[in-house]
Amino acid sequence: MNKPLxxxxxxxxxxxxxxxxASAADxxxxxxxxxxxxxxxxxxxxxxxxxxxxxxxxxRQIVAQFAADLWGSVLASDVPVYVGAQFNPLGPxxxxxxxxxxxxxxxxxxxxxxxxxxSALADALxxxxxxxxxxxISSQFxxxxxxxxxxxxxxxxxQINFLDVVMHEFGxxxxxxxxxxxxTGEFAGGLQDIYSVYTYDNTAGKYWxxxxxxxRKASGINYGNVVFTGASATAGAGLILDPRTGFRVTAxxxxxxxxxxxxxxxxxxxxxxxxxxxxxxxxxxxxxSNDGCEPLDNGAAIAGNIAMLDRGTCNFTVKVLNAQIAGAxxxxxxxxxxxxxxxxxxxxxxxxxxxxxxxxxxxxxxIKAVLPGVTVGFVVDPNELxxxxxxxxxxxxxxxxxxxxxxxxxxxTALAPNALMExxxxxxxxxxxxxxxxxxxxxxxxxxxxxxxxxxxxxxxxIGIVDDAGIIIGANVQATSNLCLSxxxxxxxxxxxxxxxxxxxxxxxLITDKQAGRMMACAAKVGKAKKQ
Amino acid sequence: xxxxxxxxxxxxxxxxxxxxxxxHAAKPSTTPQQRKAAVDTIKRNHKQFDATQPRTMAQAxxxxxxxxxxxxxxRAPTELWNxxxxxxxxxxxxxxxxxxxxxxxxxxxxxQAK
Numbered sequence: 229m230n231k232p233l234x235x236x237x238x239x240x241x242x243x244x245x246x247x248x249x250a251s252a253a254d255x256x257x258x259x260x261x262x263x264x265x266x267x268x269x270x271x272x273x274x275x276x277x278x279x280x281x282x283x284x285x286x287x288r289q290i291v292a293q294f295a296a297d298l299w300g301s302v303l304a305s306d307v308p309v310y311v312g313a314q315f316n317p318l319g320p321x322x323x324x325x326x327x328x329x330x331x332x333x334x335x336x337x338x339x340x341x342x343x344x345x346x347s348a349l350a351d352a353l354x355x356x357x358x359x360x361x362x363x364x365i366s367s368q369f370x371x372x373x374x375x376x377x378x379x380x381x382x383x384x385x386x387q388i389n390f391l392d393v394v395m396h397e398f399g400x401x402x403x404x405x406x407x408x409x410x411x412t413g414e415f416a417g418g419l420q421d422i423y424s425v426y427t428y429d430n431t432a433g434k435y436w437x438x439x440x441x442x443x444r445k446a447s448g449i450n451y452g453n454v455v456f457t458g459a460s461a462t463a464g465a466g467l468i469l470d471p472r473t474g475f476r477v478t479a480x481x482x483x484x485x486x487x488x489x490x491x492x493x494x495x496x497x498x499x500x501x502x503x504x505x506x507x508x509x510x511x512x513x514x515x516x517s518n519d520g521c522e523p524l525d526n527g528a529a530i531a532g533n534i535a536m537l538d539r540g541t542c543n544f545t546v547k548v549l550n551a552q553i554a555g556a557x558x559x560x561x562x563x564x565x566x567x568x569x570x571x572x573x574x575x576x577x578x579x580x581x582x583x584x585x586x587x588x589x590x591x592x593x594x595i596k597a598v599l600p601g602v603t604v605g606f607v608v609d610p611n612e613l614x615x616x617x618x619x620x621x622x623x624x625x626x627x628x629x630x631x632x633x634x635x636x637x638x639x640x641t642a643l644a645p646n647a648l649m650e651x652x653x654x655x656x657x658x659x660x661x662x663x664x665x666x667x668x669x670x671x672x673x674x675x676x677x678x679x680x681x682x683x684x685x686x687x688x689x690x691i692g693i694v695d696d697a698g699i700i701i702g703a704n705v706q707a708t709s710n711l712c713l714s715x716x717x718x719x720x721x722x723x724x725x726x727x728x729x730x731x732x733x734x735x736x737x738l739i740t741d742k743q744a745g746r747m748m749a750c751a752a753k754v755g756k757a758k759k760q
Numbered sequence: 761x762x763x764x765x766x767x768x769x770x771x772x773x774x775x776x777x778x779x780x781x782x783x784h785a786a787k788p789s790t791t792p793q794q795r796k797a798a799v800d801t802i803k804r805n806h807k808q809f810d811a812t813q814p815r816t817m818a819q820a821x822x823x824x825x826x827x828x829x830x831x832x833x834x835r836a837p838t839e840l841w842n843x844x845x846x847x848x849x850x851x852x853x854x855x856x857x858x859x860x861x862x863x864x865x866x867x868x869x870x871x872q873a874k
Contacts, residue, residue: 256795258802260810308795310802312810327841329813331820335831350831359833361801362809366841373846393844400842407840409817416817417824417834633843653844 252678252706253305253352255296255398257313258363259289266315266371267292277378278708278732280715287377288315288369288390293714294379294707295394298660299402301703302667302694304676305352311398312363315371323388324369326397330359331407333419339674344421346403353674365401369393379711380732381658388653395659396648399666403673404649405637408436410630413445422673423637426458427624430617448635449628451568452488452642455621458672464665465613465622467697470644472612475585479603483594486607488642490586492573494545498583503534503558504605507595510535510551520547524554531555534604536595539564539586545577548584559584560604562592568628569641615643622665625651639665660707661738663698684709687750691743701738705747709754719755726751813838 261267269285281287292313300309318324332350333343335358347364351357369375375390376383383389407421408414415421420437427436429447435457436444447454456462475489475498496502508529512522520537524530535556537547544561551559563570563586570586587595595602616622623640625631634651646656647664671677682689682702693702712725730748733739739747813835814820820837827833 254795256799258799258806260803260806308798310798312802312806321845323844323846325838325841325843327838328836329809330833331836332827332831332833335827335829338831346836354829354831356829357798358827358829358831360798361805363802363806366810366813388846397842397844405840405842407836409840414817416837416840417821633841637842 251304251306251676253300253303254308255300255303255311256308257289257292257296257311260312260314261285267313269315269371273377277376277380277382278729279377279379280711281377290711291377291379291390292394294660294711295391295398297707297710298395298700298703299398301682301706302663302677302700303352303402303670304678305348306355307351307357309348309351309365309402310363311365311367311401314368316368317372318368318370319372322370323373323393324367324397326365326367326401327405328401328403329363329366331416331419331421332358333417340420340422340425342419343425344407344416344419345674346401346405348401349403349422349670349674352676365398367394367397367401379660379708381660383655389655389657392648392653392657392659395663396653399649399663399670400637403670403675404666406436408444408448408636410445410448410626410635411632413439413441413443413448426456426461426672427454427636428457428621429454448626448630449568451626451628452623452640453617454624454626455617455619456624456639456669456672457621458669460668460671461665462616462619462621464668464696464698465616466620468645468664469613469615469622472609472614472616473644474607474609474614475587475604476607477591477595477602477604480598480601483591483598483602487587487591488569490570490572492544492548492575492584492586494573494576494584495548495580496583498558498585498606500606500608502606503583503585505557505603506533507536507560507599507602507604508533508556509596509599510537510554510556512550516541520550522550524550527554532557534558534560536560536562536592538562538592543575544573544584544586545575545580548573548580548582549577551584552580552582556582558582560592560595561586562595563587563589565589566628615640615647622647622669660704661699661701663694663700665698667694667698667700668696682706682747684747684750685754687753689743689747689750691739691747701733704738709751713754722754723751815839 259267264270267285267288271284273284273287279287279290281290328346330347331344332347335350335354337353376387377390406423407416408424424436430453431450474486476486477484509518510520510524511517511526513525514522518538519541521542535551539561548559566589568588570588573586613620625638625640626635638651639647639649641650648657648659648666667677678693682691682693682705689705691702691705694700708729712722716722730744734744814837816839817837820835823835
């Protein structure tokens with residue numbers, strides 16, 4: 229059977245027998261690029277990381293379709309989701325953009341009145357394409373940048389995994405975002421949005437729609453105190469987040485508490501075992517005498533304690549090394565500019581053997597005001613979750629000052645392990661398999677998740693599409709089956725592609741032998757005539 | 761708002777209104793033929809649609825229309841879209857961050873040396 233016939237046979241049989249997958253969303257990338265560029269770039273490329281494309285454009289298309297199939301498997305909708313897809317030269321340092329094209333409200337099926345829903349979700353809830361003829365999501369990526377187009381978890385150092393980027397950006401377009409400007413506190417159209425309905429400020433004790441514009445503007449920079457309260461996201465957070473770890477001021481009582489901090493790229497990682505004790509302000513007697521840029525002149529007081537130094541003038545590594553030479557067991561670097569959370573400490577110096585962290589300017593001032601008598605530590609609290617509030621609700625990223633494009637519409641960078649929808653995508657993610665608590669949040673906003681098993685041509689593989697913790701192995705099975713099918717000229721090619729996939733999944737421990745057998749039994753039926 | 765901008769918003773509004781007039785009769789496009797037809801229509805509309813996507817919230821507010829299905833719609837402003845940027849640290853490693861529309865990538869956060 230040639231390629232078109234094989235694909236057509238499967239399409240027809242899915243229409244006839246595929247009732248179990250009818251609710252899977254059909255996410256359709258719509259390629260807007262001209263011939264020879266972007267998604268149609270004919271530059272030869274070697275297949276990489278499970279991506280069989282042989283041109284740059286083909287590899288890009290395969291990743292976009294794979295991402296569409298993953299999201300389409302996880303979400304349920306009877307209405308196709310059309311995603312505009314383009315690659316363009318976007319200039320230095322810009323990787324791309326994505327967003328919903330329409331805000332829709334007061335449509336049949338909306339759970340909340342006068343509430344903005346993103347186009348794809350509104351269509352899913354209404355059961356029809358409410359604004360046909362246009363894409364639901366617009367996405368654009370940079371043709372100036374070299375991405376890694378593999379579908380696996382082997383992104384080389386120094387490259388960026390395109391699949392993770394696309395999964396993240398599609399996530400925004402599907403509804404992981406508000407319709408509010410954190411810089412002004414204003415809602416688009418003067419209407420609350422469904423994401424903001426669940427956005428709660430623990431300090432104000434109010435949900436965002438309950439706030440005035442000015443209150444919301446203040447909440448938009450209330451770092452660490454704004455959470456997403458949806459039941460599914462909260463339940464998911466309890467399943468995946470690590471125990472809370474953090475920097476704590478233990479005395480005096482007037483400033484005791486947990487505070488945000490930035491980690492260092494040099495020296496040992498901070499831990500309860502290596503960080504704790506009394507704080508002593510380091511002095512060097514030169515210029516800004518607390519910056520630690522010269523050898524410290526109060527070594528007798530510093531020795532055996534935590535040195536506190538101010539940011540500025542010289543590299544962080546110089547300061548920490550001077551404190552170490554003076555006998556400090558750890559270092560606090562107090563920022564010299566306002567802002568929250570504190571960024572990390574960059575630099576390298578293998579001579580540094582003590583831990584160091586960065587704290588806010590505000591906390592630095594508070595500590596200085598009550599010295600001596602300040603004690604600090606690094607604590608692990610097994611009863612609380614890292615990146616969630618005490619009620620277990622995941623935090624949203626609300627840095628001070630506002631970071632346009634990052635504030636509000638992301639999980640907090642404090643979450644551990646890292647989440648797909650944090651503002652800084654990093655190489656610890658593997659969105660082809662793990663969407664963490666992203667589907668949970670989308671479920672809270674109204675999306676239905678496919679809680680059944682992956683199917684191949686209507687055959688149940690026994691592999692769950694998505695679990696409560698956002699593991700999407702079943703979705704990966706369906707997306708891979710689609711990819712194998714799209715590339716196979718004959719049934720044998722498809723079987724071989726799926727067999728290789730089975731081997732990789734077994735080797736990685738992602739499926740059991742029993743699941744592998746059932747998956748391959750389903751794959752073996754593809755292209756065969758079915759009994760009516 | 762100048763004449764050209766006003767024209768763009770008018771076109772934008774008309775595009776939504778035209779779509780709205782057929783929305784009520786629309787059914788889920790589930791067959792390959794319906795899907796292809798929908799994609800072809802989207803591609804035909806793309807250039808005009810793309811050119812009229814509002815940038816600011818004020819511009820977006822001006823695109824509000826009622827849908828025949830009983831709901832209402834407005835175009836989303838690109839200033840609220842998520843824009844992805846990359847920074848490189850001193851070792852050349854890329855770090856991705858999201859920024860607002862048209863904004864330069866902020867100074868690198870994780871790897872400031874001083």
